């Protein structure tokens with residue numbers, strides 16, 4: 647199976663925060679952001695795997711700042727690790743300021759598993775790392791994978 651690069655599957659989605667996206671205190675509802683993050687991760691993983699995927703886990707979801715009605719959000723997904731059938735995807739969410747500059751408000755890591763038509767895990771292409779940042783992300787992802795395995799073994 648041929649390798650793919652990080653760039654091959656990078657995904658970007660833009661959202662305008664509308665009244666239906668808010669929680670009772672007038673900020674962006676965290677569950678809505680999570681749904682957008684899950685979609686960006688799924689599209690990124692599908693582009694890498696070339697088939698359907700499902701979300702196995704979501705971790706390191708950090709809400710650094712709130713977002714408010716009328717804000718423009720930019721979500722950027724990129725693959726950090728490809729295993730046998732699983733992929734780790736990082737999704738960064740930014741608030742776009744009026745001058746066009748981006749301010750990071752959330753970072754999330756998701757594990758997506760490639761599945762066939764019978765819902766069974768299937769092999770994914772390898773990941774060709776092209777720079778130091780991608781290599782560092784890969785090494786950190788390997789450590790996170792070990793931690794997840796331990797947590798799964800311990801039942802939480």
Ligand SMILES: CC(C)(COP(=O)(O)OP(=O)(O)OC[C@H]1O[C@@H](n2cnc3c(N)ncnc32)[C@H](O)[C@@H]1OP(=O)(O)O)[C@@H](O)C(=O)NCCC(=O)NCCS
Nearest residue numbers: 700701702703728729730731732733757759761767794798
């Ligand atoms: C994800 C799923 C397909 C994995 O099936 P499984 O029988 O556990 O498969 P395996 O044990 O062979 O694991 C397959 C891969 O998933 C990874 N994986 C499985 N459970 C995981 C978890 N909880 N967290 C992170 N990775 C996980 C394994 O490490 C493995 O990766 P690798 O092949 O790259 O080494 C299965 O657990 C499932 O269907 N879960 C529900 C997914 C879902 O419905 N998501 C939507 C949420 S509403």
